[in-house]
Amino acid sequence: MDVSIACEGAFAGNNENQDLSGLFNVSNWTQYAKVDGDSGTSNGLTVNGGGTSSTWSLTGIDFNSFDIMAILKGGPTFSAYLLDSAGLNWNTDGILKGNYKPGPGLSHFTIYTSAKTPQPVPEPLTILGTGLALGLGGLFKSKQKQKLEG
Template sequence: MNFSKSGWISLSVATVASLTLGVEAASAQLSATGMSCNVANLTGTTDCEGIFSGNDSNTITTETSLFGKTGWTELFKVDNSSGTTGPLTVKLNEAREETSGTWELSEDFNFDSYESVMFVLKGGNSFTSYLSDGETMAGDWNTNDALKGNGRRGAGLSHFTVWTTGTGNDNDEPTPTPVPEPAALLGLGSVALASRFLRRKSDEV
């Protein structure tokens, strides 16, 4: 079987495209550990999904569906058990214990800028996602939804990430006020002039 150079190029492009789509599809699929999460482990949230194996930063894509939504984008990440990145600050309750602490978003962060916000806590070789209630700016966290290498809960926090999807109400552009066309302005001027002329005639009678 003979292939022309253009045939090989077409085949190569198709192969690369197929492999790319395959990788994206695989990335969009989260690997469940079979263990459930508890929304009480992160205050200011209304739902949770997980526990998943792996790392959210290289697993979640815009195609990943979480809480019935896709298009998730990583916004801020404290890539440690404590620290500050952008408006997000994460602290530990005990310096030597990386399993519980507090989190806070500064006033620079506006929930209304996004359709939905979720927090992801990663520890060990696992992570859990929590859906924000869209108003709480600070709270407590623990890693009871993070698995150690032996499969037990309570791994130390590796990172705390803020993910968002969509745009909120404050991104809605105001409806522009229509500007009258020149012809319309001329017509209005003529009506006003005629009305004034008739009023003057009426006064003279």
């Protein structure tokens, strides 16, 4: 995955009958799109065939609002990839065949999403109050230092 920022796996079994909570420290993954086999289109996900590698793209998703995970399943295992953008190349090197060697044919390519939790933004008055307190503290400290030296 050329656009992944993290990878977890290979995991034994099928992602569809496992609890994916906790992957990449996210607890509420929801399936968004799935392409069975190594080519097809579903809900903005396009996977181009190639057996063990090719290209893919994803449209219609805001990467700023959602955590996005791709799962590639092949053989008896699957691997998960946390994405920071969509598209480019895929391969099955991160999943294992029945003989536990990398590179089985792709069974399915699935996209999961989770709404990002908005980060709290400090209120302007809180920032102003903190800055004022730090400034007054520094001023008081320098006046105390001048008294002691003078």
